[in-house]
Amino acid sequence: MLLPAMRGVGLVILTLLLCPIPAHGLWCQDCTANSSHCTSKECQPSETVCVSIQITDPSSSRQYHPVNKMCAASCDYIKRHFFSDYVMAFINSGILKMDVECCEKDFCNGVAAEVGHSTWALAAGLLLSLGSALLWAKP
Incomplete structure (x- = not known):
């Protein structure tokens, strides 16, 4: 008697997972070059890309170069408006x-560990565990 109920619950869960989910904002890593820790941030609706910016001094022998990470409206916008004219003068002069x-997926400007936030990864994990339980259940 329990087996048909489990299959019914499994089908309901599978249906909910495969239905379109409501749109949500893009999620990116957010930190400044001076920060040692990035945080997760939901971007504004107008921000469509995650960005990582690294400024280096080609003449320096430093191995570590800090990175800014953030949400942005576009990659082009960042390249034109993020830095002051003073810093851009140094960049343009070489x-x-x-x-x-720039990238357009959740946490694509972060570390690989953040990929686990994917809805599809969650659905696949749940389906795999639920499917194996249903296969081992005796009729």
Whole structure:
């Protein structure tokens, strides 16, 4: 008697997981170059990319170069408006080098461990565990 109920609950859970989920904002890592710890941040609706910005001094022998991470409206916007004219003068003259990386998926500017926040990863894990339980259940 319990087995048909378990299958029914399993089908309901599977249906809920596979239905379209409501739209949510993009999630990115957020930190400044002076910070030793980044935090997760939900971006504003107008911010469509996660950004990582690294400024280096090509003449320096330093191995560590701090990185800014944030949400942004576009990669082009960051390249044109993020830095002051003073810093841009050094970048344009070649004294400093700026690397800007933009991406459009949750936590894509963070560490690989953040990928676990994916709804599809959660659904696959739940389906795998639920599916194996249903296969081992005797009719």
